[in-house]
Amino acid sequence: MGNGNTEQRRRERLDRGIKVRSDGLYALMSWRELAYLIVPRLVLIVGLLVLPLVMPGAYWQRVITIVCIYALLALSFDFLAHYLGLVCLGGAFFVGVGGYIAAMFNSSLSLPPLLTVPVATILGAVICTLLLLPCLPLRGVYFAIVTLMYPLVLARIIEALDIFGGTDGIMGVDSFANQWLEQYAVISLVLLFLFGTRRLVNVDLGLVFRAVKDNDQAVRASGMNISFYKAIAVFVASAMGCLGGACLVHIYMWAGISLFALDFSILPIAATVIGGAGTLVGPVLGCIILVPISELLREFGTLRIVFYSLILVGFVVFRSEGLMVYGERKYHQFQRWVKV
Amino acid sequence: MDILIYGTINSIALALMALGFALVYGISRVPNFAHGAIYVLSGFITWTLLNSFGVPYALSILITMVLIGILGAVLYQFVLIRVRGMAISEIIASYAIGLAILEGLRWGGFKGMSYTLPVFIEGSVIVVGIPVDYQRMVVVGLGILIVVVLWAFTHFTRIGLALRGMAQDERAALMLGIDSDIMALVSMAIGAMLAGLAGAVLLPLGNIVVESGYNVLILAIAVCIVGGLGSWVGAVLAAFLIGFAQILTVVYLGSHYQMVVALLAIILTLILRPSGLFGMQKELEERV
Numbered sequence: 001m002g003n004g005n006t007e008q009r010r011r012e013r014l015d016r017g018i019k020v021r022s023d024g025l026y027a028l029m030s031w032r033e034l035a036y037l038i039v040p041r042l043v044l045i046v047g048l049l050v051l052p053l054v055m056p057g058a059y060w061q062r063v064i065t066i067v068c069i070y071a072l073l074a075l076s077f078d079f080l081a082h083y084l085g086l087v088c089l090g091g092a093f094f095v096g097v098g099g100y101i102a103a104m105f106n107s108s109l110s111l112p113p114l115l116t117v118p119v120a121t122i123l124g125a126v127i128c129t130l131l132l133l134p135c136l137p138l139r140g141v142y143f144a145i146v147t148l149m150y151p152l153v154l155a156r157i158i159e160a161l162d163i164f165g166g167t168d169g170i171m172g173v174d175s176f177a178n179q180w181l182e183q184y185a186v187i188s189l190v191l192l193f194l195f196g197t198r199r200l201v202n203v204d205l206g207l208v209f210r211a212v213k214d215n216d217q218a219v220r221a222s223g224m225n226i227s228f229y230k231a232i233a234v235f236v237a238s239a240m241g242c243l244g245g246a247c248l249v250h251i252y253m254w255a256g257i258s259l260f261a262l263d264f265s266i267l268p269i270a271a272t273v274i275g276g277a278g279t280l281v282g283p284v285l286g287c288i289i290l291v292p293i294s295e296l297l298r299e300f301g302t303l304r305i306v307f308y309s310l311i312l313v314g315f316v317v318f319r320s321e322g323l324m325v326y327g328e329r330k331y332h333q334f335q336r337w338v339k340v
Numbered sequence: 341m342d343i344l345i346y347g348t349i350n351s352i353a354l355a356l357m358a359l360g361f362a363l364v365y366g367i368s369r370v371p372n373f374a375h376g377a378i379y380v381l382s383g384f385i386t387w388t389l390l391n392s393f394g395v396p397y398a399l400s401i402l403i404t405m406v407l408i409g410i411l412g413a414v415l416y417q418f419v420l421i422r423v424r425g426m427a428i429s430e431i432i433a434s435y436a437i438g439l440a441i442l443e444g445l446r447w448g449g450f451k452g453m454s455y456t457l458p459v460f461i462e463g464s465v466i467v468v469g470i471p472v473d474y475q476r477m478v479v480v481g482l483g484i485l486i487v488v489v490l491w492a493f494t495h496f497t498r499i500g501l502a503l504r505g506m507a508q509d510e511r512a513a514l515m516l517g518i519d520s521d522i523m524a525l526v527s528m529a530i531g532a533m534l535a536g537l538a539g540a541v542l543l544p545l546g547n548i549v550v551e552s553g554y555n556v557l558i559l560a561i562a563v564c565i566v567g568g569l570g571s572w573v574g575a576v577l578a579a580f581l582i583g584f585a586q587i588l589t590v591v592y593l594g595s596h597y598q599m600v601v602a603l604l605a606i607i608l609t610l611i612l613r614p615s616g617l618f619g620m621q622k623e624l625e626e627r628v
Contacts, residue, residue: 087428089435134611140427141371141569142610145561148435152558153603160596266439269432302443309440316433317422 008340019332040331044281045191052183061183065251067291068186069244074268074275074283075193076240082278083201084233085213087140090147092264094241095248096154098124102246103170103255113176117246124242129235136230148265155260169256173249186247190284193240198280200236209233266305267294270312276324285324342470343587349476351583352483353542355576357556358563359486360534362575365564367507368524370420370430374438375535376557380550381441382408382536383543384450387457397458401540405533412532416525424524442553455548457540479541486534487576503527555599562602566609581605 022033048068055061073091080086102120105111111119135146158164165171176182200206208229211219216226249255267290268283275286290308297304315322357379364372382404389400415437423429464473494500505513506523514520538556563582567574582605589597 081428087431089431134607138610141431142565144428144431145371145565146606146610149558149603149606152554153600156596156599160594160600262439266436270436273432301447303447305443306440306447309436309443312436313419313433313440316429316436317419320423320429 009337010340011335012338013329013333013335015333044284048187048191049184052180052187058179061179062251063292063295065183065186065247066295067287068183068190069248069251070267070271070291071190071284071287072186072193072240072244073264074271074287075190075197075280076237076244077268078272078277078280078283079197079201079240080233080237081272083206083209083213084230085140085216086136086230086234087144088147088237089144089269090150090265091241091268092151092260092262093147093154094124094128094238095245095264096151096259097128097238098242098245099249099255099259100164100170100245101127101242103173103249104164106173106250107170113174113250117243117250120246121239121243124245125235125239128238128242129231132234132238133227133231136227136234151260151265155257158257165256167257169254169258171254173253173255175253176250182247182251189243189247193243194280194284197236201280205229205232262305266312267291267308270308270315272322273312273315273320274322276322276326276328277320279322279324279328282322282324286322289323341468343584343591345467345470345472347584347587348580349472349480350587351580352480353538354559354563354583354586355579356479356483356486356538356542357535358560358567358575358579359490359572360531360538361560362564362567362569362572363490363534364527364531365569366572367503367527368416368424368520369510370416370424370524370528371427371434372528372531373431373435373557374415374441375531375560376553376555377438377441378408378412378532378535379539379556380445380548380553381411382539383457383548384445384455386540386543387455387548390457397460404540405536408536409529409533413525413529415532416528420528421521421524438553438557442550446550450548450550456546457544457548459544475541475544479545482537482541486537490572499523499526558599558602562606565606568615 018033018036021027021030022036027033027037051064052061055064073095076094077088077091080088098120101124102113102116105116105119106113131150132147135143138146159167176185201209208219208224212226212229219229220226245259248259268287271286271290272283273286274282274290275284276282290311294304294308297307300307360378361372361375364370364375385404385407386400389395389403390397393400395403415434419433419437420430423433459473459475460478461474464471465477466472492500494504502513502518502523503526505516505518506520506527510520513523559582563575563578565578566581567576567578582602585605586598586601589601
């Protein structure tokens with residue numbers, strides 16, 4: 001680049017005209033602009049809803065369900081990490097708490113799954129928030145370290161005290177009424193939470209969240225209690241995680257210490273990084289890509305953890321923007337070379 | 341007396357595990373979450389050299405140290421250097437590398453009870469009425485030796501002084517002509533070698549298992565947080581604090597609670613005194 005006699009060029013990116021026109025209320029005036037806004041969203045919604053119908057066989061339909069559960073976890077990670085600045089390395093903690101609560105309500109009080117899942121979601125989120133409350137003033141590395149510890153230690157406590165079924169876990173949890181109910185329940189939940197969190201981060205509350213991420217001292221100086229807002233966000237995120245855990249328990253009909261396993265912490269993070277951090281759609285997309293690959297690699301055992309750890313490193317280090325950010329840029333902008 | 345002796349040994353073992361982590365974080369501000377993986381990896385490399393290639397024990401430990409040091413440098417030069425300064429990416433990248441190493445070892449068949457390293461010297465010695473085997477004495481001796489050597493290294497050698505300068509103020513060090521990237525590289529290599537050394541001394545005390553990688557990482561982090569991240573004196577003191585607390589819980593509650601002690605130590609420290617016993621950062625800026 002340094003030699004002077006060749007002309008230097010740089011890439012210039014410009015918003016497409018249609019993007020600019022459909023930014024405002026005028027988008028309502030024309031079908032073209034409306035379609036520009038709606039089609040990507042429709043592709044995702046319709047795609048997810050059709051997915052179970054086109055899957056060959058029950059095995060791959062089950063994979064779709066697992067994809068959705070991981071998508072919930074990834075959403076929760078993305079929301080906390082990129083809108084609150086709290087990097088939670090212990091997604092398994094939420095899964096475990098939600099899962100165990102659902103399993104206990106189901107096996108000891110014999111409540112039906114349609115009741116235990118909401119109960120586990122709310123109760124689990126309350127418990128997770130209360131347990132994480134002392135750590136909320138922390139940030140960055142410190143929060144990450146503490147959340148990494150939680151699932152490990154909770155699993156050890158269950159092992160040591162031999163409570164909640166100890167190492168055997170809780171067997172004989174009811175499954176959902178039928179497979180279609182199960183699939184469409186988790187798919188619609190993912191869509192609900194996806195568009196819900198997208199909305200949430202753009203309303204007033206979400207603005208405060210993002211302000212906490214960018215400069216928490218400024219938020220504090222404005223007379224707002226940071227820990228209170230962080231607690232709300234952790235509640236929302238852990239509700240998503242607990243929901244995923246509760247559904248998982250009813251799908252596998254079993255709750256055990258493996259709910260605290262590393263899979264539930266690392267795969268959502270990998271999916272978020274690959275899909276595009278901070279976009280909320282990206283993590284879902286990342287799960288749709290990663291989970292089936294991970295299923296295909298199941299016969300290699302722990303090699304799949306190696307595999308997606310390496311993908312993760314590659315993306316974090318070399319392509320940190322992720323697929324969704326790249327896709328959005330291509331959709332909204334065009335680029336050309338201009339002379340400097 | 342039991343408690344005193346075994347508490348001391350346990351504390352020094354903890355200090356050995358934690359020193360590498362503390363050193364890397366103190367100098368280059370990179371939280372090396374692959375620390376535990378490096379610890380276990382060094383054990384397996386030594387085992388492979390010893391059993392598959394028939395290299396003498398002392399030599400294979402030496403080769404392992406060199407290899408592990410190179411690995412640390414390579415990790416820094418090709419991966420971590422690109423994400424330096426971005427806390428989230430540093431954690432995710434180094435943690436993922438550690439995970440890849442550990443799970444790769446597990447996949448490669450390094451699991452089960454058959455992987456043990458021989459102790460350096462057989463037999464045991466009676467210390468004030470309690471039998472202590474020589475390996476544990478080696479741990480104590482080496483722990484003290486490493487602390488002394490590190491102290492001398494950072495106070496009297498050129499590189500050591502440069503490292504300390506960087507730990508204190510990176511920009512000022514840069515102005516004085518210290519290349520921060522090379523120094524971080526050196527710190528990463530030394531940190532990895534310390535982890536490897538800790539592995540070489542501590543692993544003969546039991547089986548080499550992949551899971552201990554996670555435990556070592558947790559313990560190292562616990563020690564560093566209680567002592568204050570970036571402070572070596574704090575790390576050593578905290579190792580004694582946690583070491584004795586662990587032995588006391590094992591004696592009075594049961595061995596299941598050993599890890600719970602570490603987590604409680606972290607949580608309590610972070611709540612009560614976020615900068616740790618000897619933390620060098622300002623509390624408001626860095627943590628809370």
